[in-house]
Ligand SMILES: Nc1ncnc2c1ncn2[C@@H]1O[C@H](COP(=O)(O)OP(=O)(O)O)[C@@H](O)[C@H]1O
């Protein structure tokens with residue numbers, strides 16, 4: 001499945017790089033807010049669910065090669081983080097649902 | 110082949126810059142055609158090192174030497190040093206302040222992650238003088 005299909009199914013809103021979504025394949029999912037933890041555990045092509053929308057989250061997404069970040073519970077994306085996401089082709093999406101709710105929906109796909 | 114040498118400066122107290130060096134090293138290694146898992150492991154180790162320099166040591170420098178057999182990294186700072194290295198190496202041990210935790214850091218996983226993702230890790234540290242971490246990742 002691609003990020004674009006995922007975004008449509010889960011009714012997610014794009015905060016960056018919508019143009020990259022159709023080509024980005026996803027595989028698996030990881031939830032977490034502690035960046036070191038995420039960095040050591042998230043796998044390439046995972047969907048990453050978090051409430052951390054700062055510039056360092058984008059750094060972690062780049063290093064781990066996750067497919068996209070979904071900011072849950074309407075957690076904000078900082079302006080400088082948005083800039084860095086665009087620069088580095090990191091797709092960021094947002095939803096009002098909790099990480100638990102989104103993960104539960106993903107597991108049914 | 111001559112070894113490729115790279116040098117990066119990590120500025121202190123600036124979280125917005127942390128990740129610059131690891132990002133650049135990652136691109137460099139990818140460009141040189143190193144396998145994905147090697148590139149990822151090195152990038153994670155350097156990122157944790159960079160973050161530690163910013164949080165705990167007021168910045169530092171990173172020297173990289175790349176040969177087809179081995180990637181060597183020296184993370185050098187002139188910060189406060191680490192008084193008890195074996196304690197600092199424990200998963201979950203952290204002296205990071207609250208404002209740093211709010212950014213998602215300070216889980217005490219940095220040094221253990223660096224160890225996990227490299228083949229050799231030597232910490233040279235002296236309280237009041239600074240810390241140098243020597244890392245090697247071998248290409249099998
Ligand atoms: N470069 C450094 N200079 C001084 N102290 C350090 C440095 N790197 C790590 N430390 C000490 O080791 C502890 C553990 O580091 P780490 O495992 O990266 O966890 P964290 O950075 O999340 O606190 C830090 O909280 C700090 O006390």
Ligand SMILES: [Mg+2]
Pocket residue numbers: 157160161215217218219220
């Ligand atoms: Mg650390």
